[in-house]
Amino acid sequence: MAYAEVLTALADPxxxxxxxxLREQPRTVGELAxxxxxxxPAVSQHLRVLExxxxxxxxxxxxxxxxxxxxxxxxxLRQYLDTFWSDVLSAYSAEITRRMQDE
Numbered sequence: 001m002a003y004a005e006v007l008t009a010l011a012d013p014x015x016x017x018x019x020x021x022l023r024e025q026p027r028t029v030g031e032l033a034x035x036x037x038x039x040x041p042a043v044s045q046h047l048r049v050l051e052x053x054x055x056x057x058x059x060x061x062x063x064x065x066x067x068x069x070x071x072x073x074x075x076x077l078r079q080y081l082d083t084f085w086s087d088v089l090s091a092y093s094a095e096i097t098r099r100m101q102d103e
Contacts, residue, residue: 009053
């Protein structure tokens with residue numbers, strides 16, 4: 001249930017905001033903290049949670065660490081949500097079949 005880690009990581013609004021900020025471009029902790037109402041150490045902790053959930057990559061650059069979105073990090077969540085979509089499509093198909101038989 002790797003999708004559960006992703007859901008847990010993204011459940012926090014600050015982590016979601018940090019994750020969304022990384023969509024634009026890779027950033028350092030300092031750059032991410034500049035747009036947050038929390039301290040740099042708190043942003044670092046949030047980034048560790050995102051990294052543990054396999055949502056971000058970290059690349060050391062000298063004394064800094066550059067964070068970026070791990071593009072396949074949402075795959076487990078996507079597969080999980082797709083199961084619900086399949087259920088919806090099956091139910092829709094069954095309803096159409098039922099209505100056609102009623103006619």
